[in-house]
Amino acid sequence: MKNAPSLDEQLEMHRKMFVVRRLEERLGELHKVGKTRGPIHRCDGQEAVGIGATAVLGTGDFVTSTHRGHAHYIGKGVDIRGVTAEILGRATGTCGGRAGHMLIGDRDKGMIGGNAIVGGSIPAATGMALSIQVRGTSDVAMCFFGDGAAQTGICHESMNMAGLWKLPLVFILEHNQFGLTVHHSVQSPVADLSIRAAGYAMAAEIVDGNDTVAMYRATATAVERARRGDGPTLIEAKTYRMQGFSTSDMGGYQSEADLADWNRRDPIQVSRLALADSVGTERLDQVEAGAVAEVDAAVEEALAAPLPTFELFTRSSPYATAPEAV
Amino acid sequence: MAMMRYAEALNQALREEMQRDPSVFLFGEDIGRYGGVFKVTKGLMDEFGESRVRDTPISEQALAAMAVTASMTGTRPVLEIMYADFMPLVLDALINQASIYEYLWQNVTMPFVLRTQGGGGAGAGAQHSKSLDSLVAHIPGIKVVAPVTPADAKGLLKSAIRDSQPVVFLEHKLLYNLRDEVSDDPDLLVPIGKAKTVRVGADVSIFATSRMVLESQKAAELLAQDGISAEVIDLRTLRPLDLDAIIGSITKTHHAVVVNEGWRFCGYAAELSATIMDFAFDALDAPVARVTLPDMPVPYAEPLELAVLPNAARIADAARATLK
Ligand SMILES: Cc1ncc(C[n+]2csc(CCOP(=O)(O)OP(=O)(O)O)c2C)c(N)n1
Ligand SMILES: [Mg+2]
Numbered sequence: 001m002k003n004a005p006s007l008d009e010q011l012e013m014h015r016k017m018f019v020v021r022r023l024e025e026r027l028g029e030l031h032k033v034g035k036t037r038g039p040i041h042r043c044d045g046q047e048a049v050g051i052g053a054t055a056v057l058g059t060g061d062f063v064t065s066t067h068r069g070h071a072h073y074i075g076k077g078v079d080i081r082g083v084t085a086e087i088l089g090r091a092t093g094t095c096g097g098r099a100g101h102m103l104i105g106d107r108d109k110g111m112i113g114g115n116a117i118v119g120g121s122i123p124a125a126t127g128m129a130l131s132i133q134v135r136g137t138s139d140v141a142m143c144f145f146g147d148g149a150a151q152t153g154i155c156h157e158s159m160n161m162a163g164l165w166k167l168p169l170v171f172i173l174e175h176n177q178f179g180l181t182v183h184h185s186v187q188s189p190v191a192d193l194s195i196r197a198a199g200y201a202m203a204a205e206i207v208d209g210n211d212t213v214a215m216y217r218a219t220a221t222a223v224e225r226a227r228r229g230d231g232p233t234l235i236e237a238k239t240y241r242m243q244g245f246s247t248s249d250m251g252g253y254q255s256e257a258d259l260a261d262w263n264r265r266d267p268i269q270v271s272r273l274a275l276a277d278s279v280g281t282e283r284l285d286q287v288e289a290g291a292v293a294e295v296d297a298a299v300e301e302a303l304a305a306p307l308p309t310f311e312l313f314t315r316s317s318p319y320a321t322a323p324e325a326v
Numbered sequence: 327m328a329m330m331r332y333a334e335a336l337n338q339a340l341r342e343e344m345q346r347d348p349s350v351f352l353f354g355e356d357i358g359r360y361g362g363v364f365k366v367t368k369g370l371m372d373e374f375g376e377s378r379v380r381d382t383p384i385s386e387q388a389l390a391a392m393a394v395t396a397s398m399t400g401t402r403p404v405l406e407i408m409y410a411d412f413m414p415l416v417l418d419a420l421i422n423q424a425s426i427y428e429y430l431w432q433n434v435t436m437p438f439v440l441r442t443q444g445g446g447g448a449g450a451g452a453q454h455s456k457s458l459d460s461l462v463a464h465i466p467g468i469k470v471v472a473p474v475t476p477a478d479a480k481g482l483l484k485s486a487i488r489d490s491q492p493v494v495f496l497e498h499k500l501l502y503n504l505r506d507e508v509s510d511d512p513d514l515l516v517p518i519g520k521a522k523t524v525r526v527g528a529d530v531s532i533f534a535t536s537r538m539v540l541e542s543q544k545a546a547e548l549l550a551q552d553g554i555s556a557e558v559i560d561l562r563t564l565r566p567l568d569l570d571a572i573i574g575s576i577t578k579t580h581h582a583v584v585v586n587e588g589w590r591f592c593g594y595a596a597e598l599s600a601t602i603m604d605f606a607f608d609a610l611d612a613p614v615a616r617v618t619l620p621d622m623p624v625p626y627a628e629p630l631e632l633a634v635l636p637n638a639a640r641i642a643d644a645a646r647a648t649l650k
Contacts, residue, residue, distance in 0.1 A: 038448060115453075116451065116454060151384050153385060187383040308627050313622035313623075
């Protein structure tokens with residue numbers, strides 16, 4: 001099978017999906033007891049997209065993310081302990097508590113970074129791909145963005161330049177059917193957004209976003225194409241948001257039938273089924289228990305960690321503030 | 327009179343104006359079926375239909391430019407931009423489109439309202455917590471209002487919708503649940519460009535808008551404990567300024583503190599300060615004091631965010647300093 005993951009890679013993707021799921025569930029519990037801050041955008045049900053797509057990347061490759069980035073962070077190798085502490089606003093977080101869960105960035109891991117301006121991740125990765133092309137290396141840039149973000153003007157502008165200049169870029173459209181509370185049919189006259197790729201002379205593929213192996217294979221092909229200098233690819237990953245828009249979501253717009261239908265295709269169950277024969281359920285149980293223990297330890301550690309202390313940001317002159325009062 | 331939340335007062339204003347004038351229509355992200363992420367447009371799609379209350383794609387730049395031209399051609403659009411942090415995306419429509427046509431072309435009016443909400447205190451991070459008042463108040467030809475009470479929210483939104491010029495209407499995410507008495511008279515308007523003295527005082531004048539009015543009122547309480555009598559003026563409109571109210575108060579107190587939740591450098595407080603210098607310099611006994619956000623991003627973690635937001639203690643400190 002061309003571009004298929006090895007068994008080890010497949011198991012590692014399974015483990016990472018489980019880490020992300022456990023993190024989302026713990027955050028949901030912590031939110032209920034008032035231990036989180038601000039809205040949190042969980043990606044339950046979408047783990048396979050972020051984990052499968054990033055599995056083919058190296059540290060030299062760049063990823064840009066959205067407000068719903070937990071699977072992208074973990075997939076790109078950002079430390080779960082730092083991510084957890086950052087989400088909980090601790091001094092020990094990846095960004096010292098300054099960023100919060102939507103804006104995590106880790107330059108050393110090539111994850112720069114989360115972006116809560118919808119559409120912002122798209123030109124961000126396009127600029128990184130431009131830099132790669134100018135420097136002439138074989139790295140690639142990858143951007144995650146939603147079906148809602150696909151309706152922004154900068155999405156079109158970025159894709160046009162990516163196609164025009166054959167930039168080493170992989171667009172991962174995480175089509176979870178909703179932009180905030182608005183169904184995609186109210187946001188776009190077409191169901192499959194990847195048909196737009198034709199207008200940018202760009203390769204495109206629709207992929208089952210709840211299947212890590214399918215994501216891995218499609219992305220591997222796209223990344224090879226980008227490294228060869230043959231330009232960008234648009235991967236439209238069809239998936240579904242199981243936990244609503246965010247922890248402040250008042251709900252009422254997702255149908256029970258859809259939820260039940262997509263629940264049957266839970267990416268973790270799909271992955272378990274695919275691995276059961278080759279590695280056995282005992283091994284899978286072990287891997288999952290390990291993931292749970294890792295996340296739980298990260299959560300306990302973060303909750304016990306100190307809150308950050310404030311310092312005025314005056315590192316460079318544009319931030320320097322005139323003295324207050326008289 | 328009825329007790330209602332700030333968000334409900336806005337909802338009532340929209341409903342009444344839509345009933346009164348069929349050319350008023352609403353558009354924006356998540357405002358229709360869901361009723362808006364802050365529930366300001368709740369129930370309006372059911373009442374007025376999908377043509378006059380529209381859910382839109384995430385396309386702020388186009389939406390704002392469309393509001394400008396829809397308003398030129400016979401409708402009164404009210405566009406909701408979910409967070410003030412996204413105002414940079416709509417600035418071209420305001421700066422290069424809306425602000426020039428009344429000057430360049432004959433018989434053109436642009437009666438649109440752009441509603442948005444800003445401000446910190448909700449743990450929403452560096453891209454969802456800003457007050458960018460000065461970005462819009464900077465633009466000639468655009469009126470800017472920022473009410474703090476439910477009654478003013480209703481009365482000013484009604485005035486904004488009936489106005490023949492563009493109005494940017496600034497709400498604050500921490501005010502939506504604030505409850506107070508609101509008139510149910512559909513003809514009661516609060517005029518744009520009129521400030522309100524919310525506390526009478528003799529020693530120092532504190533000028534603020536939106537949530538900072540509440541902090542200024544708390545500051546006045548703190549100052550009263552020290553025997554300092556502070557006057558608090560809710561400007562309500564950022565542009566055009568109510569100069570008479572500003573000059574009148576300073577003529578009485580001879581000291582001024584200006585408060586704004588936005589950045590300091592080139593910020594709205596800087597403009598207020600300069601305006602006071604222009605028009606009331608002779609009445610001042612001390613330089614104008616500014617209380618603002620420091621010039622840096624709004625951090626996420628609670629102790630960091632609380633450290634940057636202007637609050638009653640900092641306002642009171644600034645007032646004491648001007649009186650030294
Ligand atoms: C420029 C901009 N407009 C609006 C928003 C508010 N907002 C945040 S997420 C979101 C929906 C995004 O939909 P999609 O891209 O499909 O991502 P999903 O939430 O489904 O993961 C909206 C409208 C924003 N953050 N930035
Ligand atoms: Mg979506």
